[in-house]
Amino acid sequence: MILESLNFLTKYDNSFIPLSELVMLLWCYFAVVFMDPGTVPPNWKPAADEERGEVDPLNGVELSNLQSDPANQRFRYCRKCSQPKPPRCHHCSVCGRCVLKMDHHCVWVVNCVGALNYKYFLLFLVYTFLETTLVTISLLPHFKTYFSDGEIPGTPGTLATTFLTFVLNLAFSLSVLGFLVLHVSLVASNTTTIEAYEKKTTSKWRYDLGRRKNFEQVFGMDKRYWFIPAYSEEDIRRMPVLQGLEYPSTPDFNAQEF
Template sequence: MYSGQPLPLETPDAAAGAAASGVALIRTYKAWKGSNIFLLGGRLIFGPDVRSLFLTVFLIAAPVAIFCIFVARKLMDDFPHHSGISIMVIVVALTLFDLILLMVTSGRDPGIIPRNTHPPEPEGYDGNTEVQPGQTPPLRLPRTKDVVVNGIVVRTKYCDTCMLYRPPRCSHCSICNNCVEKFDHHCPWVGQCIGLRNYRFFFMFVFSTTLLCLYVHGFCWVYIVRIMNGERTSIWKAMAKTPASIALVIYTFISVWFVGGLTVFHLYLISTNQSTYENFRYRYDRRTNPFDKGVIKNFMEVLCTGISPSKNNFRAKVQKEPTILPRTVVGGFASPMGKELNYMGMAVHSGRKPIWDGSVREADDSDGSLANNDRQDKDGVSADISPDLSRIIPPEDTEGRSIMNPRHSSWERRSGDWDISPEVARESKQFSGRNGTQQSWTDSKV
């Protein structure tokens, strides 16, 4: 149901067989259709806004560096038995732990569901149903599908981009362009979606950042109080002697409202077994939450259960998708997007004048038996072939307008708007002279 990108060739024998057959193989992350950014050969996966991660690291590391230089270093000698060094050790360890959680949250697969290469078949479809012209297909792919979770019916939606029915609690992230299992939200501060496989680390990151803010904030006040008691001065004079502490107190006070409030909010979400996406959409306000197992089991599910393995192997080798080549249309060539059509040697662009092109000759030279049959007459004598203007130039009607297709007005051109090179006109006259007729080109303008 959730088969995704081109099937990876997991076994070495399969990869060797594909390589021997001349099939081009590339890593899965190079053929990935999402908006993710990969590092270290597909070992790390980030969102498209991964640059914001540098700002987050700076907002954490810079205040801690200021705290270590101007506060913790001076407090190391104020405590007996060298216990003051523990202030420095704890703040450094807490910062490193916080940064590691940030990288784990941002650089791992959040629970991406692989895309289907083909849309799923409707239920009850046997593959033998024939639809007559003008009839509506009897089976259509429904937009929603109901599944039962813990005895409660949950409606799932079909994703047009990933061509699959999303599992319960799954949503498509418009930023990363992926369907993420148990989607919580896309966090711009970590540059990654928060989902089933990294929600635990995200919560631990927010919680540890809150503890770090409280730690720095508290010891800045300790340092201010020790200055006030040591010099027997007022608190305002003591604060004036340590401007770094004042800056850190203000910074951590503002930050703790954000990260602390976010921690409290996610504690509530974990206790009720909701996601941010579900809570903001009031998903369970008027109906029972089928995933709620009670406060203790909800915390156990998020913090103590094993993390499900990733459904993607970004380093596996897959077959490279073939490039769409130009296709032949009515004796000419059309690009895959259909924006340009070379009709018998004349490149016709939308809104442009046609230009004589040599692609017809190349096509005739590479066209096997058909070209050879055209170049020989009934007696087997090779004929001298030159471009025929009757095939290149559309016939003119009585009003002097050239008509290629009466259904499309873009093919209608005035005869004076067609640019014919002198070589083509000369070859046309020679060809007409051999047949005993005279080909004339009237340049009429209406």
């Protein structure tokens, strides 16, 4: 729809074509599609298992018991994958595997949105909103001619295309805006869509470190990379959270764990 709208706009004014936003939109889209959202490493073990060593590892029953114990929220076990699950990891029934910090399975990108591609998904929403909004604004003067008293220029096919393109872009822009606002609120509280549903029964969220740190856990600390679907090598090295396996908790929760 966006590409058709841009092709149509070239007939009116090339200055209205936001090529930079289109390039970023496509870059972010393909990054979400082809980037693995994050899977549990084959040899990953919870901290308690590492303390016991290879001779006496935790079995599935013990991990299940730990998972059911509220005092041991770090130890989780997936019965479908028959393997331990890192914190904030969930099993995707569509992909048939556990996804690190899973947010949801998105049919639009034919992929899960998880720890390793969540930033790319958010940027895809941002640039999609900007693109559709710019197209809508560009078409607004032509759309207003439908309600004027003068003669409307153009063939019937062109007029129908203008009207339909404006309405579709406006509706799509508003729907993406609502979705974007939802995810901005999730980032601000360091929560995924799944966790937002789960934490309704808790009074305080263990991973809420403040808006600044919550933002950095998704977008990184290097400001130069905030608006592109990539991370700096320094951020990848300094921030284990970007790998989807380790997540710092608030001091109150850290004190309860030990």
